[in-house]
Amino acid sequence: MASIFQAVGAARALSSSNSFDSKKFYLTSRESVSERKGSIFVVRSDGRMNSGRVDKLVTNAVATKADSAAASTASKPGHELLLFEALREGLEEEMDRDPRVCVMGEDVGHYGGSYKVTKGLAPKYGDLRVLDTPIAENSFTGMAIGAAMTGLRPIVEGMNMGFLLLAFNQISNNCGMLHYTSGGQFTIPVVIRGPGGVGRQLGAEHSQRLESYFQSIPGIQMVACSTPYNAKGLMKAAIRSENPVILFEHVLLYNLKERIPDEEYICNLEEAEMVRPGEHITILTYSRMRYHVMQAAKTLVNKGYDPEVIDIRSLKPFDLHTIGNSVKKTHRVLIVEECMRTGGIGASLTAAISENFHDYLDAPIVCLSSQDVPTPYAGTLEEFTIVQPAQIVTAVEQLCQQ
Amino acid sequence: MSSAFSAINTVQRPPHASVSQENPSVRSSLPFLGSTHKLRPNSLHKNGASIRRQSSIVAVSDVVKQKKTKSSSSLPNLLITKQEGLVLYEDMILGRAFEDMCAQMYYRGKMFGFVHLYNGQEAVSTGFIKQLKKEDCVVSTYRDHVHALSKGVPARAVMSELFGKTTGCCRGQGGSMHMFSREHNVLGGFAFIGEGIPVAAGAAFTSKYKREVLKEADCDHVTMAFFGDGTANNGQFFECLNMAALWKLPIIFVVENNLWAIGMSHLRATSDPQIYKKGPAFGMPGVHVDGMDVLKVREVAQEAVARARRGDGPTLVECETYRFRGHSLADPDELRDPAEKAHYATRDPITALKKYMIENNLVEEAELKAIEKKIDEVVEEAVEFAEASPVPVRSQLLENVFADPKGFGIAPDGRYRCEDPKFTEGTAHV
Numbered sequence: 105m106a107s108i109f110q111a112v113g114a115a116r117a118l119s120s121s122n123s124f125d126s127k128k129f130y131l132t133s134r135e136s137v138s139e140r141k142g143s144i145f146v147v148r149s150d151g152r153m154n155s156g157r158v159d160k161l162v163t164n165a166v167a168t169k170a171d172s173a174a175a176s177t178a179s180k181p182g183h184e185l186l187l188f189e190a191l192r193e194g195l196e197e198e199m200d201r202d203p204r205v206c207v208m209g210e211d212v213g214h215y216g217g218s219y220k221v222t223k224g225l226a227p228k229y230g231d232l233r234v235l236d237t238p239i240a241e242n243s244f245t246g247m248a249i250g251a252a253m254t255g256l257r258p259i260v261e262g263m264n265m266g267f268l269l270l271a272f273n274q275i276s277n278n279c280g281m282l283h284y285t286s287g288g289q290f291t292i293p294v295v296i297r298g299p300g301g302v303g304r305q306l307g308a309e310h311s312q313r314l315e316s317y318f319q320s321i322p323g324i325q326m327v328a329c330s331t332p333y334n335a336k337g338l339m340k341a342a343i344r345s346e347n348p349v350i351l352f353e354h355v356l357l358y359n360l361k362e363r364i365p366d367e368e369y370i371c372n373l374e375e376a377e378m379v380r381p382g383e384h385i386t387i388l389t390y391s392r393m394r395y396h397v398m399q400a401a402k403t404l405v406n407k408g409y410d411p412e413v414i415d416i417r418s419l420k421p422f423d424l425h426t427i428g429n430s431v432k433k434t435h436r437v438l439i440v441e442e443c444m445r446t447g448g449i450g451a452s453l454t455a456a457i458s459e460n461f462h463d464y465l466d467a468p469i470v471c472l473s474s475q476d477v478p479t480p481y482a483g484t485l486e487e488f489t490i491v492q493p494a495q496i497v498t499a500v501e502q503l504c505q506q
Numbered sequence: 507m508s509s510a511f512s513a514i515n516t517v518q519r520p521p522h523a524s525v526s527q528e529n530p531s532v533r534s535s536l537p538f539l540g541s542t543h544k545l546r547p548n549s550l551h552k553n554g555a556s557i558r559r560q561s562s563i564v565a566v567s568d569v570v571k572q573k574k575t576k577s578s579s580s581l582p583n584l585l586i587t588k589q590e591g592l593v594l595y596e597d598m599i600l601g602r603a604f605e606d607m608c609a610q611m612y613y614r615g616k617m618f619g620f621v622h623l624y625n626g627q628e629a630v631s632t633g634f635i636k637q638l639k640k641e642d643c644v645v646s647t648y649r650d651h652v653h654a655l656s657k658g659v660p661a662r663a664v665m666s667e668l669f670g671k672t673t674g675c676c677r678g679q680g681g682s683m684h685m686f687s688r689e690h691n692v693l694g695g696f697a698f699i700g701e702g703i704p705v706a707a708g709a710a711f712t713s714k715y716k717r718e719v720l721k722e723a724d725c726d727h728v729t730m731a732f733f734g735d736g737t738a739n740n741g742q743f744f745e746c747l748n749m750a751a752l753w754k755l756p757i758i759f760v761v762e763n764n765l766w767a768i769g770m771s772h773l774r775a776t777s778d779p780q781i782y783k784k785g786p787a788f789g790m791p792g793v794h795v796d797g798m799d800v801l802k803v804r805e806v807a808q809e810a811v812a813r814a815r816r817g818d819g820p821t822l823v824e825c826e827t828y829r830f831r832g833h834s835l836a837d838p839d840e841l842r843d844p845a846e847k848a849h850y851a852t853r854d855p856i857t858a859l860k861k862y863m864i865e866n867n868l869v870e871e872a873e874l875k876a877i878e879k880k881i882d883e884v885v886e887e888a889v890e891f892a893e894a895s896p897v898p899v900r901s902q903l904l905e906n907v908f909a910d911p912k913g914f915g916i917a918p919d920g921r922y923r924c925e926d927p928k929f930t931e932g933t934a935h936v
Contacts, residue, residue, distance in 0.1 A: 203720055206715065230719065232714070233715075233719055237749070242741070242745070243703075243707070243745035243746050243749060244745075246701070246703070246707070246708065246742070248708060249705055249708055250706060250709045250710075251709070251711050251715070254712040255716075256711075256715060274704060282686075283908070284679055284907050285676060285679055285680040285681075285695075287674070287679050287680060293909070322907060323908060323913075345913075346908075346910040347909055347913045374913070375916065424915070424917060425916045425917065461918070
């Protein structure tokens with residue numbers, strides 16, 4: 105599962121605010137635009153390790169078409185698409201495969217989904233299978249649970265993950281618990297998905313990270329996708345799983361472009377993804393922060409460090425095998441996440457690593473999280489709220505000094 | 507029932523009054539006997555029949571009442587056959603005997619926690635659930651023992667569950683408030699009020715989906731959601747009324763209005779206490795029925811179920827009923843007026859049915875006694891079974907958390923945690 109990133113700096117530049125029009129995705133990065141050769145960037149995660157590239161000094165944070173071998177697209181296998189298209193592809197394949205798979209949510213049908221993940225599905229499958237619900241999150245999530253108990257396999261879309269706070273009653277009490285309290289009689293194969301995370305000045309309520317609130321609920325699994333490849337794979341795996349799965353997408357990642365295989369594939373729900381193997385330090389991250397980490401990794405590599413970057417992907421349960429092997433190799437851990445400091449995924453991960461791999465650590469685990477503040481609207485303040493690549497670089501340098 | 511819409515839309519809402527005594531418009535149209543105001547003397551002198559509602563929505567209860575008064579004088583026009591009557595009677599006796607035994611067992615320390623008994627409300631459960639097929643679904647609240655029994659869950663399975671034994675219907679993992687049965691399509695048992703209503707809407711959605719998307723043309727399964735008067739003020743109730751009417755889901759919303767939500771009188775909690783009126787506001791018929799009379803309940807249930815099976819959509823039925831015991835076995839029940847309790851005790855549904863059947867020469871008293879004896883034995887046997895059943899062992903702790911136990915994740919050694927032998931012992935570190 106090794107992946108090599110050609111260019112990840114543009115991740116910050118992806119726009120979320122114009123989510124309704126997939127054709128127009130513009131960059132609003134505060135960096136200079138001059139180096140950018142177009143409005144897309146290419147992420148390669150083709151699973152091949154190319155150690156030569158790792159040592160190469162990279163001057164640009166952003167891939168330009170010239171230096172990317174992926175430019176010759178015609179000869180390469182697979183097809184290119186954006187992350188939201190990958191999600192849709194996964195969804196569509198599963199809906200074709202199993203007629204019990206259905207989608208419920210606000211504006212998923214005729215509108216095509218507020219982030220276009222379900223575009224075109226309602227005309228194809230009908231209004232009942234791609235159900236436009238009224239604005240009643242708790243009730244339609246409960247309805248999905250009831251439908252799942254009686255034989256269907258619904259996918260609930262939260263238009264923004266934050267809205268699912270209204271569905272907390274159903275997610276915690278019913279989704280997570282009913283399999284157990286019924287003594288195993290009823291399964292609840294729902295998928296609850298939606299975009300979350302800090303976007304581009306969306307304000308506090310639209311910038312929430314619900315993974316920290318949901319992580320204690322027994323009986324559910326949580327995964328976070330970060331690339332088109334794993335988005336499609338995790339979507340398919342989540343739909344096929346008999347367990348209730350919450351799939352966290354990120355508002356700013358929907359327009360990531362990548363080449364994914366034509367043949368069918370599924371990502372394992374419980375496994376983490378090795379993004380960049382290394383020797384000096386283990387950096388654990390997920391979702392959008394993966395891109396900040398990889399951007400910092402460029403700088404770190406230039407400074408002579410060799411970070412190992414793992415996208416944990418499975419937020420609940422943690423893949424302690426991949427993580428553990430990495431810790432045993434590097435002896436230093438840095439966690440970079442977008443959750444708040446208090447009670448976030450990072451906090452749980454810190455505890456889990458301390459508990460299991462304490463003897464292998466040469467330094468205390470450092471966890472970089474967002475500030476414990478409601479995400480401000482102002483752009484400058486918002487930038488200070490989340491972890492930036494410079495902080496990651498500093499943290500790695502400090503950790504490696506010890 | 508749909509013709510009643512227009513009448514309801516024009517009903518004036520009474521001006522706000524915290525205690526409805528002073529408000530003439532409320533008093534005249536509101537025959538509730540909540541203890542917040544004294545019983546009206548004229549209500550007790552009515553012919554043993556229930557207080558009539560001033561609403562024009564209710565067609566059935568009046569019709570049924572007429573039928574009843576006629577039939578006591580002349581024989582044709584009986585509402586039930588002997589066979590049907592015996593089924594109803596046996597089910598209600600089972601509910602009553604079971605709940606009485608629960609009280610006994612609770613005070614003897616065999617069951618614990620919160621136990622909510624259904625005494626007095628049997629007509630609702632029997633009247634509605636006996637209209638269902640096995641494939642139809644029932645969703646209830648924490649007061650769910652009798653719903654499970656009426657639906658067909660064996661008494662021994664329910665009693666074992668209450669005792670927390672592994673032979674219980676939920677392997678002892680659910681308890682009193684979480685009765686589930688896949689075989690009999692009992693979808694719970696929910697501790698939070700209103701929580702089950704969306705689940706019921708989901709089950710109804712599946713039925714519609716099967717018919718329209720999966721093309722199982724003969725799928726006409728209906729779902730019944732039972733809940734109380736307190737729940738009728740909860741958001742989930744209204745959200746589901748909307749969705750059910752919007753998509754014409756085959757669901758019946760049954761409000762068991764026993765006037766009390768623990769210690770909160772319905773009148774003190776609700777701006778417009780007539781819950782059935784909330785149905786037409788969402789586009790479905792709202793029916794009020796005397797929930798102490800199983801024959802009336804049965805008539806309404808038949809109509810509502812037929813409506814749902816035809817695909818005409820949901821119905822909201824408000825059953826005026828009463829619980830003879832407190833909210834739960836931990837409730838001292840000091841707030842309710844003894845006169846109110848006495849009044850409803852005279853309307854005991856079991857006595858009423860017995861009287862009806864005997865007066866109409868459907869059965870001999872001896873037959874009914876035989877049924878009571880049989881049920882006593884069933885309940886005794888259930889207790890013995892539960893007593894003798896084993897308690898869950900440690901290895902049961904981690905089963906059933908996930909349908910796919912891979913959900914516990916991958917342990918540091920690379921294997922899935924569920925493959926760890928300690929997992930089946932229940933001692934694995936997860």
